[in-house]
Amino acid sequence: MxxxxxxxxxxxxxxxxxxxxxxxxxxxxxxxxxxxxxxxxxxxxxxxxxxxxxxxxxxxxxxxxxxxxxxxxxxxxxxxxxxxxxxxxxxxxxxxxxxxxxxxxxxxxxxxxxxxxxxxxxxxxxxxxxxxxxxxxxxxxxxxxxxxxxxxxxxxxxxxxxxxxxxxxxxxxxxxxxxxxxxxxxxxxxxxxxxxxxxxxxxxxxxxxxxxxxNHPINPVTIAHRGVNQKNGVPNTLESLKKTIKYHPDYIEMDVHMTKDNKFIVLHDNNLKKLAGIKAHPEDLTLAELKKLNVTANNHKTKLTDFDTYLKYANQHHQKLLIELKTTPNNATDFANIFAKRYYANIIENHHQLHTLDFQTLMILQNDIPKGNLNYLMPYNLTIPEENIHAYGMRYSTLSPDFVAINRQKHKLVYAWTPNSRLAINKALSLGVYGIVTDNVSQLHVAIKEAQHWSDAERLLQVLLYS
Structure with a gap:
């Protein structure tokens, strides 16, 4: 029936x-x-x-x-x-x-x-x-x-x-x-x-x-994720920064934690177990204690780097940074206030960018740092973007043509992270994002050069395959 x-x-x-x-x-x-x-x-x-x-x-x-x-x-x-x-x-x-x-x-x-x-x-x-x-x-x-x-x-x-x-x-x-x-x-x-x-x-x-x-050419900003290229060193360390600068990324993305004594260490993880083999959080130790630790990754071994040293070297070599502020529920407010007052002039003068997953931190930073230097990190494209945000960093696999197009019309920037394979990079390129954060910036440079010679039919094919 x-x-x-x-x-x-x-x-x-x-x-x-x-x-x-x-x-x-x-x-x-x-x-x-x-x-x-x-x-x-x-x-x-x-x-x-x-x-x-x-x-x-x-x-x-x-x-x-x-x-x-x-x-x-x-x-x-x-x-x-x-x-x-x-x-x-x-x-x-x-x-x-x-x-x-x-x-x-x-x-x-x-x-x-x-x-x-x-x-x-x-x-x-x-x-x-x-x-x-x-x-x-x-x-x-x-x-x-x-x-x-x-x-x-x-x-x-x-x-x-x-x-x-x-x-x-x-x-x-x-x-x-x-x-x-x-x-x-x-x-x-x-x-x-x-x-x-x-x-x-x-x-x-x-x-x-x-x-x-x-209606926009393919020419995204290139960003080296955690300061490395093809696992050429321990992420977020001075040694890796020195190597990766040679690949001429537009920005080097790196992560900053606040220490027990209100200073800043370059580090991604909120737990030192994986890199240093100890059960501790960055905010539990002083900067001096953290700098003594040996860290290992990608078959490389080195020491942790304080943010001042990292920033100074980048400025000396005219390398712009995309700095992620890794706050915790316990230090978010203090972190934002202390960091902004200490570094806002340096950030503006050297054209560095800041981004964070914590919306409260972003709002505090806007009191001292221009919106053009601030980005909001969103792990997944599941919510409507905030109107007062200048730029977004988003996982490439959650991006859609409509999201990128809408933000382009609003003159907002969209960064895609972290496409590392050639297929993933091509997806990000076909969407026309403003910037791409990757662990393989040398491959990204090659992909961009090839994409800039795509015919309209080839570009349409990329959208058809990856959207």
Whole structure:
């Protein structure tokens, strides 16, 4: 009955409200599992603006790819999850349209999807959607190549047209697939109007996003993460700074902690166990005690460096710094006040930048240091940016074209961190971010030079692949 009864939007909406009244918690959980489970698959297949803004897939992929065990385990787990999601794909429709209970819906869905005929239809539909969708993408790329060759002055329009046309290809694929079902749609005029409205909105948003993204040359600020390049030393030490300066990054990013005696040490971790082998926090020791410690990383061994020495060497070699203030709940206010009063003149004179994960610290710093020298670090792109912030540093895997475009329109800067592989760097470049923080600044320089010679078709391909 589910696939043969007359379909009506008003009836579906009314029944959905009734079901939510009975299964609001359970239905919400099931819906959430479905969305999370199918999101990576949908993100790969359909390159729509909305899916590009859902960066959860990239975040999870980045996490599981950090070592081979989690990568293989994650892939196997996801395959198993997809299998069960497909077997139970009728659960929600049965609950909504047929008033079935959860257990009977699970049973019916499992039985319905256990036949060879079902899997034959499933794979056939999947292949059709894949071929139609990606054939459309290839056609769009071919049109862009032709535009690059014949009409170079219309490249911007062609790119924007390609962006919003992606949804048209996806809609076509979905529509053709649905045409093989037995659903009888009533009120076709309303369906047409809804589809037209959806396409119009997509056209407008994609055009605006594309115009902002592609109207800027690829020339990001290069930033060496923690003062190293390709593990050439212990991070955040003077020895590494001396080596990394030779690669001529625009900025060297480094981290600063406040010590027990209200001085500053160059260090990332809030615990000295990993680097120095002792169970202590930087704020538990004086600067003199910290400078005596031997630290080891990347097969290198050296001493910790105080911030004054690090800053002096950078200034002498005209190397700008991007300084992260590593505050704790116990010292955030004192840290910001002491640091600002002690170093604000040096920072402004030598064009250094400050950034921090702590919003309170940032607000205190604004009392003494111009906003143009301050950036707000956000681990994930999950919230609306603050209006009074000049620049943002954000994990590259959580960035979306819309986020970068919106901040460009507001004249706000976006830094991407920390793309280290060539694929990750290309994603950041294709998004048009202002700056890129990486552990491999020498590779970044090479990637930028190549990206600056991308044709519009190649740049469109990068967005298509990585957004």
């Amino acid at each position: 589910l696939l043969t009864e007359s379909f009506n939007w008003d009836t579906l909406f009314q029944k959905s409200l009734e079901v939510l009244g009975r299964y609001h918690l359970l239905g919400g959980i099931i819906t959430g599992v479905y969305l999370l489970g199918f999101l990576p698959f949908l993100h790969f297949l359909f390159k729509t603006p909305w899916l590009s803004n859902l960066t959860l897939t990239s975040m999870v992929t980045e996490f599981v790819s950090r070592n081979p065990i989690t990568l293989v385990g994650g892939q196997l787990l996801y395959i198993c999850l997809l299998y069960f999601l497909i077997r139970f794909y009728l659960v929600l429709p049965l609950m909504v349209l047929e008033n079935e209970g959860i257990f009977s819906s699970l049973k019916i869905s499992w039985q319905t999807t256990s036949t060879k005929n079902f899997w034959k239809k499933f794979w056939l539909a999947l292949i059709k959607v894949f071929l139609i969708t990606w054939s459309g993408y290839l056609v769009i790329l071919l049109l862009q190549v032709i535009a690059d060759w014949i009409l170079p002055t219309y490249n911007l329009l062609a790119i924007n047209y390609a962006l919003f046309s992606l949804w048209g290809i996806v809609s076509l694929g979905i529509s053709i697939t649905l045409a093989y079902t037995e659903v009888q749609i009533t009120n076709r005029r309303r369906i047409f109007l809804l589809e037209f409205l959806l396409i119009a909105i997509t056209f407008t948003l994609s055009f605006a996003t594309g115009k902002v993204l592609f």
